[in-house]
Amino acid sequence: MAIIKTEHLSHVYSEGTPFEKVAVGDVSLEIEQGAFVGVIGHTGSGKSTLIQHFNGLLKPTSGKIMVDGKDIWAEENKKNIRNVRFQVGLVFQYPEYQLFEETVYKDIAFGPGNMGLSEEEIHTRVSEAMEFVGLKEKYAQKSPFDLSGGQKRRVAIAGVIAMRPKVLILDEPTAGLDPKGRDKILGQIREYHQQTQSTILLVSHSMEDIAKYAGKVLVMNHAGVFDYDTVERVFSRSAELTRMGLSVPQVSRVFERLSSEGLSVSQNVYTVEQAQREILRLYTQKKEGFHA
Numbered sequence: 001m002a003i004i005k006t007e008h009l010s011h012v013y014s015e016g017t018p019f020e021k022v023a024v025g026d027v028s029l030e031i032e033q034g035a036f037v038g039v040i041g042h043t044g045s046g047k048s049t050l051i052q053h054f055n056g057l058l059k060p061t062s063g064k065i066m067v068d069g070k071d072i073w074a075e076e077n078k079k080n081i082r083n084v085r086f087q088v089g090l091v092f093q094y095p096e097y098q099l100f101e102e103t104v105y106k107d108i109a110f111g112p113g114n115m116g117l118s119e120e121e122i123h124t125r126v127s128e129a130m131e132f133v134g135l136k137e138k139y140a141q142k143s144p145f146d147l148s149g150g151q152k153r154r155v156a157i158a159g160v161i162a163m164r165p166k167v168l169i170l171d172e173p174t175a176g177l178d179p180k181g182r183d184k185i186l187g188q189i190r191e192y193h194q195q196t197q198s199t200i201l202l203v204s205h206s207m208e209d210i211a212k213y214a215g216k217v218l219v220m221n222h223a224g225v226f227d228y229d230t231v232e233r234v235f236s237r238s239a240e241l242t243r244m245g246l247s248v249p250q251v252s253r254v255f256e257r258l259s260s261e262g263l264s265v266s267q268n269v270y271t272v273e274q275a276q277r278e279i280l281r282l283y284t285q286k287k288e289g290f291h292a
C-alpha cells in the first residue's frame with residue numbers, strides 16, 4: 001500500500017510571471033509504507049520542492065498528492081491539512097536554527113503539545129524521542145543553545161519524532177557534521193526505522209550514505225523523476241548517473257574498474273561491508289584453487 005502517492009504533480013514558482021520556474025514537473029510516484037528511501041539529484045533538481053508537498057507545506061500548482069490514501073487538497077480534506085503535518089514529519093536542512101524554547105524538553109514537546117495531547121502522553125513521547133536520538137535525560141532541562149551542533153540537531157529531530165509521524169522526511173540531516181556525528185545520526189535513524197516500521201525519506205548528496213542506509217532510491221533530474229528503484233538497480237546505471245552530475249559510491253567504482261581489468265568480481269558492491277565480503281570470497285576461492 002502506498003503511504004504517499006502523487007499524480008501528475010507539478011510545482012511552478014511565480015507562475016504566470018516573467019520569473020516562472022518549473023521546480024517539479026508532472027511527477028507520478030508511489031512510495032510504499034515502511035520503505036527507507038534515499039532521495040538524490042543534482043542541485044536545483046527539485047528535491048526540496050517535491051518533499052515539501054508530502055506534508056502539505058507546499059500545494060501543487062497542478063496534479064494531486066495523496067497521503068495514506070487521502071487526496072490532501074481535496075475540498076473535504078484541506079481543512080485538516082494540519083493533521084497531515086503530524087502524519088508526515090519534515091526535518092529541514094540545519095533544523096537547529098529553528099530551536100527556540102528555553103529548554104530541550106519544551107522544544108521537543110512543542111509538536112506533541114500542538115497535537116492537543118495530555119501532559120502525561122507528551123512526557124512519554126519526549127522521553128521516547130530523546131532515547132531514539134541518543135540524548136540522555138540530563139539534557140532535558142538544559143537550554144538547547146548550550147549544546148553542541150550535533151546535539152542541537154538531535155533535539156530538532158527528536159521534536160519531529162515525538163509526533164510519531166508515519167513518514168519521517170530528513171533533508172540532508174548530516175550536513176556540516178563530522179564523519180562520526182554523521183554515522184551516529186544515520187545509525188539512529190536506521191534504528192528508528194527498524195523499530196517503528198515507519199517510512200523514511202532521506203535527502204542526501206552522499207551516495208555512500210544512500211547505499212548504506214536506504215533500500216530504495218528516488219533520483220530527481222531537472223524537475224522530474226529519473227528513476228525510483230532499489231539501490232542495486234539505481235546504482236547499476238552508473239553511466240547515466242554520471243551524465244546527470246551524480247555518482248555511484250566509490251567502492252562500486254573500484255569494483256567496476258576491477259571488472260574492466262578482467263577480474264571476475266560481483267557488480268553489486270555498493271558498501272564497504274559488501275566490498276569486504278566480496279574480497280573475502282575472492283580470497284577464499286583463490287586459496288581453495290591453490291590447494292586443489
Ligand SMILES: Nc1ncnc2c1ncn2[C@@H]1O[C@H](COP(=O)(O)OP(=O)(O)OP(=O)(O)O)[C@@H](O)[C@H]1O
Pocket residue numbers: 013014021022023041042043044045046047048049050
Ligand atoms: N521559493 C522559490 N522561488 C522561486 N524559485 C525557487 C524557489 N525555491 C526553489 N526554487 C527553484 O526551484 C528549483 C528547484 O529547487 P529545489 O530547492 O527544490 O531543488 P533541490 O534539488 O532541493 O536543490 P538542492 O540540492 O540545492 O537543495 C531551483 O531552480 C530553485 O532555484
